[in-house]
Amino acid sequence: MKIIKSFLIFIVLTLITQVGGFVFFIYEFIHPSFSKKIKSKTPRVLAKFGFFTILYLVFSLIIIPPIASLCGRxxxxxxxxxxxxxxxxxxxxxxxxxxxxxxxxxxxxxxxxxxxxxxxxxxxxxxxxxxxxxxxxxxxxxxxxxxxxxxxxxxxxxxxxxxxxxxxxxxxxxxxxxxxxxxxxxxxxxxxxxxxxxxxxxxxxxxxxxxxxxxxxxxxxxxxxxxxxxxxxxxxxxxxxxxxxxxxxxxxxxxxxxxxxxxxxxxxxxxx
Ligand SMILES: [Zn+2]
The missing domain is CATH 3.30.1380.10 (Muramoyl-pentapeptide Carboxypeptidase; domain 2)
Incomplete structure (x- = not known):
């Protein structure tokens, strides 16, 4: 079930933002290292959401533009x-x-x-x-x-x-x-x-x-x-x-x- 959910999120983010799915892939690898340590549900969800948002914005605003420019856009x-x-x-x-x-x-x-x-x-x-x-x-x-x-x-x-x-x-x-x-x-x-x-x-x-x-x-x-x-x-x-x-x-x-x-x-x- 979790794999299907992650796959759907990957597809939707890729369709809407192109690189969002890729960022989500990286997020899925990294977040267990800290989210597993947070026992209560709400703080864990908030921490994961906050981390994904920051990771996405760093990619979207800082990392992608110079790479895209090398690729001609x-x-x-x-x-x-x-x-x-x-x-x-x-x-x-x-x-x-x-x-x-x-x-x-x-x-x-x-x-x-x-x-x-x-x-x-x-x-x-x-x-x-x-x-x-x-x-x-x-x-x-x-x-x-x-x-x-x-x-x-x-x-x-x-x-x-x-x-x-x-x-x-x-x-x-x-x-x-x-x-x-x-x-x-x-x-x-x-x-x-x-x-x-x-x-x-x-x-x-x-x-x-x-x-x-x-x-x-x-x-x-x-x-x-x-x-x-x-x-x-x-x-x-x-x-x-x-x-x-x-x-x-x-x-x-x-x-x-x-x-x-x-x-x-x-x-x-x-x-x-
Ligand atoms: Zn048009």
């Missing part, structure tokens, strides 16, 4: 390395090692974010969501179909709050799922995809849609245009109804991701 700004113009939607992305990209993509995105925020003073920082894991081309990052080679990155759209101020944060907790749906009269590709892929609107279904945050057409159009102009960025994915609404039909890099993916009216996907 670098972390986007988080914790020790802050950027004035780019930040994660929340700490999960950094802690779970989901913020790695190829160095050239990092360089371009940082520069692009700086230029965009300088030109659009209301926007303090661009917000990133899932990027890639630190190691191994082809290693899947669920629930994405791609994001497995250091060349993909998701960015948040830009919103205004009730007072018309630019939000400078993500309107949902995860950064995903707060959608800008097709309006009346617009082609509803989302509905068509939901018919063939039951996971297409997965994040939308678990995210509060309180419409306090308003999608900003002008700023999002400017951002998408800037992304398309960048020579390193090859493809940009958003829902077709947004491409049409923002009058970006001339931007050939903006493509439809296909119904096998998830909906893209809650975030922008870019890739090299």
């Amino acid at each position: 670098v972390p986007l700004p988080f914790l020790f390395e802050k950027s004035d113009y780019l930040k994660p939607a929340n700490a999960f992305y950094g802690i779970a090692n989901r913020h790695y990209v190829k160095p050239e993509l990092k360089e371009e995105v940082l520069l692009l974010a700086e230029e965009f925020c300088t030109d659009n003073k209301e926007v303090k920082q661009l917000i990133y969501l899932d990027a890639n894991f630190p190691f191994i081309d082809g290693f899947p990052m669920h629930p994405h179909k791609s994001h497995s080679d250091g060349e993909k990155l998701d960015l948040s759209f830009i919103y205004r709050n009730k007072n018309k101020k630019v939000l400078n944060s993500s309107p949902s907790m995860s950064g995903y799922g707060y959608v800008e749906e097709p309006k009346k009269g617009e082609e509803n590709g989302v509905q068509k995809c939901e018919e063939v892929n039951k996971y297409y609107s997965m994040m939308y279904k678990v995210t509060s849609q309180n419409k306090d945050a308003q999608f900003d057409n002008t700023l999002n159009k400017a951002l998408l245009r800037k992304l398309c102009k960048n020579s390193l960025i090859n493809k940009v994915f958003i829902e077709p109804h947004l491409k049409k609404r923002l009058r970006l039909n001339g931007e050939s890099k903006i493509k439809f991701h296909g119904c096998h993916a998830v909906r893209h009216d809650d975030h922008i996907h870019i890739q090299m």
Whole structure:
């Protein structure tokens, strides 16, 4: 029973953080040396949990970044390395090692974010969501179909709050799922995809849609245009109804991701 439980924890941690399973493996070897000496249950559980957390954070924040860099992927700004113009939607992305990209993509995105925020003073920082894991081309990052080679990155759209101020944060907790749906009269590709892929609107279904945050057409159009102009960025994915609404039909890099993916009216996907 214990082996099955440990195996399941290993799998889940590996799927969510890539290296978490490996850290758990090391933890399983080390913790008996101290946990066996603690007789009462609650202190023992707390000590084990505390030890795993510290071990995981040491790996994730200190040991992994330099090794990943040798393997060709670098972390986007988080914790020790802050950027004035780019930040994660929340700490999960950094802690779970989901913020790695190829160095050239990092360089371009940082520069692009700086230029965009300088030109659009209301926007303090661009917000990133899932990027890639630190190691191994082809290693899947669920629930994405791609994001497995250091060349993909998701960015948040830009919103205004009730007072018309630019939000400078993500309107949902995860950064995903707060959608800008097709309006009346617009082609509803989302509905068509939901018919063939039951996971297409997965994040939308678990995210509060309180419409306090308003999608900003002008700023999002400017951002998408800037992304398309960048020579390193090859493809940009958003829902077709947004491409049409923002009058970006001339931007050939903006493509439809296909119904096998998830909906893209809650975030922008870019890739090299
Ligand atoms: Zn993506």
